[in-house]
Amino acid sequence: MNENVRNFVQRDAFALNLGIRVTRAEAGQAAGTMVIGPEHLNSAGTVHGGAVYALADAVFAAASNSHGTLAMAIEVSMSYMKAVREGTLTAEAQEVSLNPKLATYVIPVKDEKGDLVALFKGTVYRKKTRIEELYAG
């Protein structure tokens, strides 16, 4: 990923705090991982829906901002398929639609066996702000 996108990704405090690592973000595509720890679990001892969402959402932000202009989530839907307790989750964003104002992404989240844990679909509104302007001194 280029420097502006890398800066952007590295400033995602929420994702960093949860141990989410964005490994790729370029041209509308992105990927990331999260190693499941006790801090990600829900009351039933499986990974919290919110933690799975956070991983997908961080990858969504990386993919949708990878074009260099600020993208803001407006609508997301998430289907949960499988409860998992441990291991590493991976998420990969595919950009299914891109126009000047709106873009849509589909992001499967998988476990180590390659089983689908959840499926995220999200749409952003694309602003004119360049992402590097966010941190201008």
Added chain:
Amino acid sequence: MNENVRNFVQRDAFALNLGIRVTRAEAGQAAGTMVIGPEHLNSAGTVHGGAVYALADAVFAAASNSHGTLAMAIEVSMSYMKAVREGTLTAEAQEVSLNPKLATYVIPVKDEKGDLVALFKGTVYRKKTRIEELYAG
């Protein structure tokens, strides 16, 4: 909330780790709060969509499990309306539908001014497991 529900809520490690506090959970209704801190922010310096989701999702879990049987999220959709930087977010779950297998909840998330920050809609699959069995010694 009764003891089993309170135990259930207090075992939500993910929500606790994010500073989410479930303040009410009874008869399909629930409420919670999250005081925004630096760990909840995204790359643009506003509250991360994933953090807003986590608050709504914790309240969703509390409401849907408040009947005493284990409920698992199957589908969620989230609309984001307003970016916020600070203060306390509140979420309140309303149970709009309940049948033996499925139940649906609508959860507005609001900021301190009472403005709608996001609107969450989620459906659970209701298992036969009693929530107190999850921790049976």
Added chain:
Amino acid sequence: MNENVRNFVQRDAFALNLGIRVTRAEAGQAAGTMVIGPEHLNSAGTVHGGAVYALADAVFAAASNSHGTLAMAIEVSMSYMKAVREGTLTAEAQEVSLNPKLATYVIPVKDEKGDLVALFKGTVYRKKTRIEELYAG
């Protein structure tokens, strides 16, 4: 409803073809009805999910265009709660958020008993085009 909105609603060929009647559309609110007929049924003999959606979607269009500027659906989610076979369905749109570019609506669809049949949530992108310009000679 004012004349421009009435013209707009009366040009919705798809809704008219399905017997959907929009009864109110003003200031972001709207309502409509559909009398269930054999043409609305699915393979199981109950009202088709697509027919319930069509009713909600027509009311969504009426509410979101009631401000006088063209609104286009970008994202919708629909929860189905109850299968019905006959009678009249009613839908009422509530505008939960409105800003210059985006607006979000929640639309419960109910049967004659007042039971919730489905719950629709949808977001539009608001263009600058005035709805009366659509039909300018």
Added chain:
Amino acid sequence: MNENVRNFVQRDAFALNLGIRVTRAEAGQAAGTMVIGPEHLNSAGTVHGGAVYALADAVFAAASNSHGTLAMAIEVSMSYMKAVREGTLTAEAQEVSLNPKLATYVIPVKDEKGDLVALFKGTVYRKKTRIEELYAG
């Protein structure tokens, strides 16, 4: 498709009434087409969101019932990408998850150029009823 599935598809009065043709339904996959006519248009003269949804929903029903047991839609989300005025729309269902109680499908709807018009994601609850029992004399 086998005889029971064909019978099931041919009893979808709503889809037939709208000119939707399911061309394939087997092992969780399905496809269909709709030739756009004046009865599918909205107030802006483009294909109604409800008509696009109806096509996707008919293919969703065909795919989810193709296993031979009755499947009922519980949650759907739909993203709209492109407005179209004429030609033939096609929809193809991919089954992304299947378990005894729940199954999830992703269904892109495309125009004649192959452009994505809308993206449908839906989850069904799978009953034990065999689809051929629906019409038992």
